[in-house]
Amino acid sequence: MSIIDDLVTSLTDAVGAAIVVTDPDITAGYRQDWARDPNAGTPLAVVRATSTADVRAVMLWATEHSVPVVPRGAGSGLSGGATAVDGGIVLTTEAMRAVTVDPVTRTAVVQPGLLNVEVKAAAAEHGLWYPPDPSSFEMCSIGGNAATNAGGLCCVKYGVTTDYILGLEVVLADGTVVNLGGPRLKDSAGLSLTKLFVGSEGVLGIITEVTLRLIPAQPPASTVVATFTRLSDATDAILAITRSLRPAMLEFMDSTSINAVEDAMKMGLDRTAAAMLIARSDSPGAHRTEETETMAAACTAAGADEVFVTDDPDEGEAFAAARRFAIPAVERTGSLLLEDVGVPLPALADLVQGIAKIADARGVVVAVIAHAGDGNTHPLIVFDPEDADMEERAHQAFGEIMTLAISLGGTITGEHGVGRLKKAWLPDQVGEDVMELTRRIKHALDPAGILNPGAVL
Amino acid sequence: MSIIDDLVTSLTDAVGAAIVVTDPDITAGYRQDWARDPNAGTPLAVVRATSTADVRAVMLWATEHSVPVVPRGAGSGLSGGATAVDGGIVLTTEAMRAVTVDPVTRTAVVQPGLLNVEVKAAAAEHGLWYPPDPSSFEMCSIGGNAATNAGGLCCVKYGVTTDYILGLEVVLADGTVVNLGGPRLKDSAGLSLTKLFVGSEGVLGIITEVTLRLIPAQPPASTVVATFTRLSDATDAILAITRSLRPAMLEFMDSTSINAVEDAMKMGLDRTAAAMLIARSDSPGAHRTEETETMAAACTAAGADEVFVTDDPDEGEAFAAARRFAIPAVERTGSLLLEDVGVPLPALADLVQGIAKIADARGVVVAVIAHAGDGNTHPLIVFDPEDADMEERAHQAFGEIMTLAISLGGTITGEHGVGRLKKAWLPDQVGEDVMELTRRIKHALDPAGILNPGAVL
Structure with a gap:
């Protein structure tokens, strides 16, 4: 038997054959998460844990054999946090559902x-x-x-x-x-x-x-939708809204993402708009009307072309769904590099404008959607995977956008995590002293470095 | 020069004489926080930091000389987290106020x-x-x-x-x-x-x-005050309230604390009540009236003797102030050991009844006030500091109340911290594995153990 066969046998003995998967047709589906990291490794096995005891058995075995373990949930991560490593275990918790x-x-x-x-x-x-x-x-x-x-x-x-x-x-x-x-x-x-x-x-x-x-339970929400001819009017409206109240949602879509969603969903979005905002109030009673009126007025004052308010939850949800569908919609136009940069709110306009400059300079399309109310944006860098030069330029833009966010006092990731795709930029954001602190804690808890090696650090 | 004089000279050289205090009349005031730990040590010096650079200079010096440093804010801590240690530095940040x-x-x-x-x-x-x-x-x-x-x-x-x-x-x-x-x-x-x-x-x-x-800014709040003849009716009312809405405040006072406050403040509280609840709603507009009505009805249904509702912020604040004044008021009746135990809400009645049993068994008075809506209670154990036997019984009750909270799935401290006074009970709550994890992180960040030694761990 090869060393690999020996290891798999010992793993099966340790955790039970029922939860160990080595069929390459199946394990192939666990090599990557949604980040589709091209450098994903080939795991020794996938373990489908059904209980805490299973997870414990895997870690006892992994520690004994110094085998890396990559934990995985639903595999929907966008930063390569669950990218498989060669010769490691992918430990999926998808079956633990109580x-x-x-x-x-x-x-x-x-x-x-x-x-x-x-x-x-x-x-x-x-x-x-x-x-x-x-x-x-x-x-x-x-x-x-x-x-x-x-x-x-x-x-x-x-x-x-x-x-x-x-x-x-x-x-x-x-x-x-x-x-x-x-x-x-x-x-x-x-x-x-x-x-x-x-x-x-x-x-x-x-x-x-x-x-x-x-x-x-969240009270019923009312929704404000506004379209703008000028991008800077939209960012002005965002600041005006957050200065006066706390919206329950405040989302942004740029022209590229509006058009990609309209191509896919045909819901009558304004294709000529430079930006669209979707805002919500869920305050109780009459206060909700006050808040939607304040938000609608802020959009109008900032120069919105059209402002639409609805108290109908289904109608409001259709716009939120359109916003949520932006990533798959833009993905229909090419392969994506997905950013998650965030900045303090006053820097949002600088970030969005800076992204447009980077897109121009690199000759790539960058669609921007954002959780605008908290300054967290998702620039989507589109490239043709058959065009190696364009792919290279897209990767350059990917790094430049993170560097831009850092220079504006922001973060390389607001909500997706660092994973493997963004870790090269983490020291630029947090500094070498914080990296050293991070390594000390990592070493204290995982001295052999078997837990998700290559992620974050 | 003695070793101590040498150390003080070197400290003064390192951080500047202007912020080093060695006058024993002054440093004596920095030996204890509000927990008044009788085992407080005598510090080498107090350093009054005026900037981050000062704090950095102290830690560089302390690391070089292996001198313990006890950080201190306003000194209002109730668990002895800022108790001075012999030969150490008390580093107060009270002058850093930007x-x-x-x-x-x-x-x-x-x-x-x-x-x-x-x-x-x-x-x-x-x-x-x-x-x-x-x-x-x-x-x-x-x-x-x-x-x-x-x-x-x-x-x-x-x-x-x-x-x-x-x-x-x-x-x-x-x-x-x-x-x-x-x-x-x-x-x-x-x-x-x-x-x-x-x-x-x-x-x-x-x-x-x-x-x-x-x-x-918090919207205007309305206040509900209810008194109960039976303690268990009050805890029933608490559960009924939190089951139906999220109050902006839900405080509890028992008979002992009501009477201590009334002695001090003469505001007309019902001295015969076994318990008093003070609840608030700050929901906007008409929703506030709905919530106060719901809370008042819950109190009445649970058997409250009297239920009083006010939309007058000053009137409502007077009751909150009465509740806040309970600790100093009870302290007028003797020395205090101050607990901070919390339990999951359904266990609140068991906790309060168990505390009464412990008080009876130990022959000490325990006044109970609570942030009842989140299950966080402050039993105040009263003793005569001249009565060594009573003081001993009070300390026994202090430990027994924490043990009771742990047995009910609770915590030894909801909001005050472990400090030095509660650390003997921390392992009982979190378990030895979590203590080991805690020690690993402590060691990774402070291998020489100079930061607040004796606190928590």
């Missing part, structure tokens, strides 16, 4: 494989709401959401994933299972380890259970 | 010595609000709030300190200054180091600047 909601403490205890949309549904059965809403909410898992500190559209008012995580069960590199936090709104006992694991992208431990804070 | 508010990004950049009430005032100048409101908000500092992940009365709806911290500047044990996070609502770049330092009680680094998220 959920229990306690309406009295307003918490949910969830296994990592449950999809975000399923968590929302379980909460809704009790009249409760789990707010974070990545655009991929129908296909991303809560484990991945926790591991990347995922965001979404409502975060401008309701915060991001970490704001809703009260407790975690985590399996450490050496197989130790730790329970952190719990169903308590307040807990100052010991270090904030729960929060340390949120957004740690699998490099410190594997999240096997999440205790989530839930809030009362 | 604040800048940016209304566009809705953030404030604040030095650690500014008081919570001053942060609120600076935000209010721009129509903004910093929610966390420890009862000590007029005398506690934002640095201490960050270091303990402080809570307060409004946290039941608005969350705790960590939910408002977007960025930190921290000086590490070796004098390295790191900048973590920043004025961005979303940032998934690298490990969540900002959140790790929140609640770390000075054992990982010294917080020298905080970037806070602010929100629009």
Whole structure:
């Protein structure tokens, strides 16, 4: 037997044959997440964990044999955080799907494989709401959401994933299972380890259970849609809105993304607009009308061509769905490099204008959509994968946009995580001292470096 | 010269004589925080930092000379987190008081010595609000709030300190200054180091600047006050309220604390009541009336003797002030051991009843006040400091109440921190594996153990 066969046999012995997959036709589907990292490795095996005990068994075995483990949720990550490494294990939690909601403490205890949309549904059965809403909410898992500190559209008012995580069960590199936090709104006992694991992208431990804070169901929302001939009028309107109130959603689409969505969905969007804003208020009662009026007036004052207000939830949701569909719609026009840069709000106009300059200079199309209310943008760099020169220019633009965001006091990733695709830029953002601090913590928790090697660090 | 004189001379040379205090009459005031730890040591010197550079200079010097450093904010801590250690430095940040508010990004950049009430005032100048409101908000500092992940009365709806911290500047044990996070609502770049330092009680680094998220000013609030003959009716009412809505405040006082406050303030509280609840709604417009009606009805249905509703902010605030005054009021009746135990809400009645049993068994008075809406209680154990036997029984009750909270799935500290007074119980709550994880992180960041030794760990 080869060394590889020996390893697989020992893995099967350790964790049980039922959850070990080595069929290359199947494991091939676990080499990449949605970032489609071309440098993805070929894993030794995929393990489909069904329980915390399975995850623990994998880590005990991996520590003994010094085999790297790449944890994976739904595989919808956009930064290559779940890219397989050669000779490693891909440990998928997709089969761990239990959920229990306690309406009295307003918490949910969830296994990592449950999809975000399923968590929302379980909460809704009790009249409760789990707010974070990545655009991929129908296909991303809560484990991945926790591991990347995922965001979404409502975060401008309701915060991001970490704001809703009260407790975690985590399996450490050496197989130790730790329970952190719990169903308590307040807990100052010991270090904030729960929060340390949120957004740690699998490099410190594997999240096997999440205790989530839930809030009362979102009240009905009204939606404001505004189109602008000039991009700078739209960014002016964004600042005017956030200065006067806290919208429940404030999304931005540029001309390229408007047209890509209109091509795909034929919903009558204004193809001539330079930018479109979609804003929401979900304040109770008459206050909602006040807020939509304020937002509509801010758009008009900033020079909007057309401003439309609807109290019909379905009509409003159609526009949010159009915004969410922008990434797949733009992807129909070519391959994508997907950015996630964010800046403090006053720098948003500079960022959007700077991106346009980079696109011009590199001769590539960059569609821009944004969670505008919190300064988090998703420039989508489009390239023809058959055109090597264009692909190279697209990659240059990818780096330049991150460098631009950093120069504006921003971040290379607002909600997707660093993964493997953005790690070269992380030191530029946080500085060498913070990288050293990061390495010290990584080394303290995973001295052999077997947890998701190559991600973040 | 003695070794001590040599050390002080070298400290003065390193950080400047202007900020080094060795006058024993002054340093005596820095030996203890409000926990009044009888085992407090005598520091070598107190350093009054005026800048991050001062803090850095102290840590460089302390690392070189292996001298322990106890960071201190306003000294209002209740767990002995800032108790001086023999031969160490007490590093106070009380003179670092700068604040800048940016209304566009809705953030404030604040030095650690500014008081919570001053942060609120600076935000209010721009129509903004910093929610966390420890009862000590007029005398506690934002640095201490960050270091303990402080809570307060409004946290039941608005969350705790960590939910408002977007960025930190921290000086590490070796004098390295790191900048973590920043004025961005979303940032998934690298490990969540900002959140790790929140609640770390000075054992990982010294917080020298905080970037806070602010929100629009709180709308006017209405207040519901209800008194109950039976304690269990009050806890029933708490569950009924939190099951149906999210109050902006939901406070509890027992008979002992009601009477202590009434003795001090003569405001006409019902001395015969077994319990009093003070609840608030700050929802906009008509929704507020709906919520106060729902809360009042829940109290009546649970068996309240009297239910009083007021839309007058001053009148409502008088009751909140009465609740805040409970600790000093009870303290007039004897020395206090102050608990901060929290439990998941359904266990609140068991906790309160269990505390009464412990008080009976130990023959001590335990007054109970609580941030009832989030299950965080402050049992106040009263003893006569001249009565050594009673003091011993009070200490036994102190431990037994924490053990009770742990047995109910709760925490030994909801918002005050572990400090030195509660650290013996921390392993019982979090388990040995989490303690080991905690030690690994502590060792990675402070290998010589000079940062606040004896606190938490």
